[in-house]
């Protein structure tokens with residue numbers, strides 16, 4: 203039996219992953235705003251610190267895997283806070299608890315939306331700037347036209363994917379025996395996408411933006427199974443990979459350009 207910490211565990215992909223791992227006999231410490239084992243607001247530094255304290259207490263100081271899944275897709279500054287700082291804060295804050303595990307693992311949920319052109323200013327501020335400056339830039343985007351405001355989501359996910367690439371081979375992760383990876387889902391049927399897939403017409407236009415030639419829109423369990431493997435003992439050598447589980451949107455959009 204392994205102990206997993208899953209953020210965003212009260213809904214959608216986090217909930218499906220939590221249920222899958224529990225069915226397989228593992229212990230899960232779920233984290234969410236409410237409705238899970240640990241109530242925490244991961245959009246603030248204080249909320250993240252409280253989360254780490256509560257998880258440390260509940261786990262007795264050792265966990266086997268972190269699944270950083272909490273996220274928002276609204277065109278707001280809250281999305282910048284949770285998707286980037288919430289995820290990175292979860293990974294960095296809980297990493298010391300992995301040290302006592304015989305098979306420590308970590309995964310974050312990025313998105314195929316990381317493929318869309320980002321707001322370059324916000325991207326650089328996320329990765330190399332101060333949090334206050336990044337959030338000020340996100341505020342400015344949020345106050346702009348809808349198309350510009352929508353860039354917050356894809357930019358936050360691109361920054362998260364790049365953070366994983368930047369850190370996976372470093373001392374604290376690979377050298378400490380911890381595979382650190384991300385998944386990048388296409389459209390998944392969860393409360394987050396409910397309105398976007400409410401009608402046939404809406405679904406059709408969504409699939410024009412996010413082409414999914416392989417089996418179309420997926421259920422949350424599809425991502426859950428992949429994250430369960432990425433955080434299992436079997437995953438000994440995947441390092442810093444951003445695994446697209448997207449029915450083919452990455453292949454359609456990027457083709458052969460990744461080499």
Ligand SMILES: NC(=O)c1ccc[n+]([C@@H]2O[C@H](COP(=O)([O-])OP(=O)(O)OC[C@H]3O[C@@H](n4cnc5c(N)ncnc54)[C@H](O)[C@@H]3O)[C@@H](O)[C@H]2O)c1
Nearest residue numbers: 210213214215235243244245272273313387389390392394
């Ligand atoms: N559904 C999709 O099509 C899709 C595609 C790509 C990536 N994703 C990503 O997958 C992850 C899970 O999304 P989902 O589709 O299951 O959505 P969801 O809305 O069903 O679940 C997200 C969970 O995150 C929690 N959360 C939001 N803000 C939080 C905060 N400040 N503190 C703590 N928890 C917070 C929510 O309460 C919710 O329970 C997100 O990171 C999302 O961006 C989803």
